[in-house]
Amino acid sequence: MDRIKPVVGNGIHQVSPGAAQAPQTAQGAEPPEVPGQFDYVKTKVVPLRAEHLERNRIVAFNKNSNMSGPIDLLRTQVLQAMEENGWRTLAITSPTPEAGKTVLAINLAMSIAHHTTKTALLVDFDLRRPKVGSSLGLPMEKALNELLSDQAGLEEVLVNPTLPRFVVLPTRVPIPMSTEMLSSPRVNNLISDLRSRYESRICIFDLPPLLSSDDAITVMPKFDCVLLVVGNGMNSKQEIEECLHHLATVNLIGTVLNKADEKPRTYY
Ligand SMILES: Nc1ncnc2c1ncn2[C@@H]1O[C@H](COP(=O)(O)OP(=O)(O)OP(=O)(O)O)[C@@H](O)[C@H]1O
Ligand SMILES: [Mg+2]
Incomplete structure (x- = not known):
């Protein structure tokens, strides 16, 4: 295979498989705070199970884990660029399936919640x-499926998986006619609503691969x-x-080379 070249100024950010190994302790989830900027009274708080997260390579739930170094570095770089440009919505995609988007999206969101005030x-x-829901082990009675079919309101489908400032909008089962749905005014309004409701909120959208269907290409221009x-x-x-070629007209914040061979660095 030809080598992949960096596509943006800050180059490729490598995430090694070592970063995805299980953390040693299980005390990741903290009790919810009652912060000013998010309404936990309405949002359902659901517990996380450490062993389930570890099995799914979710390492950032444990704030003190030494396994989440590459994710924390990525978080710093992404947030810096987003703040500089006033961007609040970030979409994550890949060329083809199984690149590790969902795992990365969850770890990045957790890292933001843990280490920033956002x-x-x-x-x-x-x-x-x-x-996303199954990777986190969330119970999903109502989700994006119900929201988009007018069977539930936003406050019924958002969940807080115990970590303060971490909120998830899961999708329970596949949604038919996905390309049409993603190009609909309803989805447009949802993205704008989620973006504008709280200023200190970073919205991360886990997208499908770019080359597998039209879904990602259709919805990509709607994100910052x-x-x-x-x-x-x-x-x-x-x-x-x-x-x-497909990304030419969007703000490509960076490229992550995932599942890299590099061994995890020790503290020193
Ligand atoms: N950094 C990593 N190192 C090794 N394996 C990984 C890494 N990240 C994810 N994986 C594994 O790769 C597989 C695919 O991960 P994930 O579901 O996150 O990919 P995806 O890009 O979201 O896939 P899809 O296109 O199907 O949505 C999973 O088995 C996951 O555990
Ligand atoms: Mg995925």
Whole structure:
């Protein structure tokens, strides 16, 4: 395979498999605070199970874990660029499936919630293969499915998985006619509403792959910026070039080379 070149000024951010190993302690979830900027009275608080998260490579739930270094570095770089540009919505996509978008989106959102004063809202916008809820082990009675079909209001579908300032809008089951749905005024309004409701909120949208359907291409222009995740050795040069063509008109905040071979660095 041809080597992938950095596509933005700050280059490729590598996330090694070591970063995705299980943390040693299980005390990740903190009791919810009652912060001024998010209404936990209405939002359902659901517990997280450490062993389930570890099995799904979610390492950032434990604030003191030494495994989340690469995620924390990525968080710093992403937030810096977003703040500089006044961006509040971030979409995460990849050329083809299985690059690690969902795992990365969850870890990044948790890292933002843990280490900043911002609220991180994670939305599952992979309407064909939604996996945010199951990766986190969330019970999902009502989700984006019900919201988009007018069977539930926003306050009924947002969940707070115990971590302060971490809010999730999961998708329970695949949504039919996903491309049409993603291009609808309803989805447009939802994105604007989520973006504008709280100023100190970062909204992360877990998208499907760019080259597998029209879904990501359709919805991408609606976000302030896009993060591209490339699985190490998973794509040809032609696939990357095709992605860059699709990304030409959006704000590409950076590219993550995921599943890199590099061994995790020790503290020193
Ligand atoms: N940094 C990593 N190192 C090794 N394996 C990883 C890493 N990140 C994710 N994985 C594994 O890769 C697989 C795909 O991860 P994930 O579901 O996050 O990918 P995705 O890009 O969201 O896939 P899809 O396109 O199907 O939505 C999972 O088995 C996950 O555990
Ligand atoms: Mg996914």
